[in-house]
Amino acid sequence: MTEKGGYAAPNREQGERIAKYLARAGIASRRDAERMIGEGRVVHNGSTVEHPATFVSPGDIILVDGNPVGEPARTRLWRYHKPDGLLTTHRDPEGRPTVFEKLPADLPRVVSVGRLDLNSEGLLLLTNDGAMARRLELPTTGWHRRYRVRVYGMVDSDKLAALKEGITVDDVRYGPITAEVDSAKGANAWLSVSITEGKNREIRKVMAALGLETTRLIRVAYGPFQLGSLVRGAVAEITGKVLREQLPKDK
Known part of the structure; x- marks a missing residue:
């Protein structure tokens, strides 16, 4: 059986897909590695890689932008x-x-x-x-990303509490967010905020939807790892x- 486009389906004996290999070697994320392949920047055993359904076996020679890629090291x-x-x-x-x-x-x-x-x-x-x-x-992973967030504006504690149910901003749905006031002085406040999705500029966009300007954002934890x-x-x-x-x- 072949995949769409006529390429052979993965087979363990074929080795490891080249995008995954490059990701494990720390060259780029798998998605970015696939983009690099599309740009003709990856060479496998002397031939430019033309599609991601290329497999790497021990001893193969891989070049990215003309530079050799070493065997993936232990994960750090x-x-x-x-x-x-x-x-x-x-x-x-x-x-x-x-x-x-x-x-x-x-x-x-x-x-x-x-x-x-x-x-x-x-x-x-x-x-x-x-x-x-x-x-x-x-x-x-279920990991929470935790932040200290300084905002400018009048904080509505009820609206913060409601974020636990998620919120839609500009047609984008954000999942549950935990947000609490740590301290406030006039129109400035520090919040503790926890999210699990981490969408693009999620906290800033959600705070703006509540009428709050984010003036400082510090990530203090990512899952079990602390700043x-x-x-x-x-x-x-x-x-x-x-x-x-x-x-x-x-x-």
Whole structure:
């Protein structure tokens, strides 16, 4: 049996799909690896890869942008305290500073688990395994992303409480959100906010729908991993033991 397009269906004896291989090697997420393949940037054993139904076997030679790709290393995970003013991307067409330009030189090539937007700060998880990054981004992990959020405007506690039932903003449905007031002074307030989906600019859009302007957003936890006392711009590796204990089990 073949897949749509005439390519052979996956077979364990064929090896590993090339996009997954590149993700595990820390080159890019699986989705971005597929885009790179479409752009003709990936070479397998001397031939440009033309479709993602290409399989990699031990000893195969893979090049990305002319550079050899090493065998995927053991999976590693780091906590990073992202400052505001950095984009969570490997390259920006406008030349703005990025997270990956500011990382220590001795860090291997890594991808982020999800993103923090330009003006957001706090905990960003980094890994050398793009497949795992994608796995940890999915809401099915049940992991909560927790934030401290400073808002400007008059906070309505009843409206905050109602977010537990979810909310629709500009035809986008957001799942349950837990939001509570930590402190308030005049028109400024600090909130504790917890979400599980992490859609694009979710907190800012939801707060705006409540008539609140988000003036600072700090992620303090991603699932079991905490920002803690990690200083701005610092990176700390999570030990293999902790990683094995905390990663969600395959169902």
